[in-house]
Amino acid sequence: MSDTLASTVFSGIDHVEIIPSDFERTLAFYTDVLGFSLAQRTEVRILRQWGTNTVEELAYIRLGNTMIELLKVGNPSNTVHDRWGVGFRMIAIRVVDMDQAVEYLRRKGVGIVEGPVTLGPTIKRAEIEDPDGLPIELRQW
Numbered sequence: 001m002s003d004t005l006a007s008t009v010f011s012g013i014d015h016v017e018i019i020p021s022d023f024e025r026t027l028a029f030y031t032d033v034l035g036f037s038l039a040q041r042t043e044v045r046i047l048r049q050w051g052t053n054t055v056e057e058l059a060y061i062r063l064g065n066t067m068i069e070l071l072k073v074g075n076p077s078n079t080v081h082d083r084w085g086v087g088f089r090m091i092a093i094r095v096v097d098m099d100q101a102v103e104y105l106r107r108k109g110v111g112i113v114e115g116p117v118t119l120g121p122t123i124k125r126a127e128i129e130d131p132d133g134l135p136i137e138l139r140q141w
Contacts, residue, residue, distance in 0.1 A: 015060065015067035016091060018134065023072040025131050027059055030068065033108045034093065034136075036061035053077075063093065083135055090127070090135035098124035098140040 020026035030036040039060040057072035068091075083089060095101040098116050105112065105128060113135070115126035124140040 015069045017069045019071045019073050019076050021132050027070055029131050030061050036063045081134055090137050092137035092139050095138050095140050101138055
């Protein structure tokens, strides 16, 4: 049972943060390939430091009502994403037509990692990866 106060206080997810290994390559992938628009790009003038890491630049990219914040971090650690480990699993992007989306991505050089599979009369699912191997689900409802 949900708390009714919570539904009046919290209105949705504002954004998801991604730290790419190559800021420009990842920004190009999300904007040029997946169709996100650049909402804001800001150089961080006062470098915020956490241990040996500094945030140098931010880019906010938008697709519909979804916002992703890309962080350009000095000296990011190189961690391997475990899809079945505790924590972040993947983001999912709605597509209007799975077959068109898959063909478009193939023309752009983006491989389909899994699927597409049909889950119901109008439901299809597939997976791709961003330039750092972070999983992205494609979902047609």
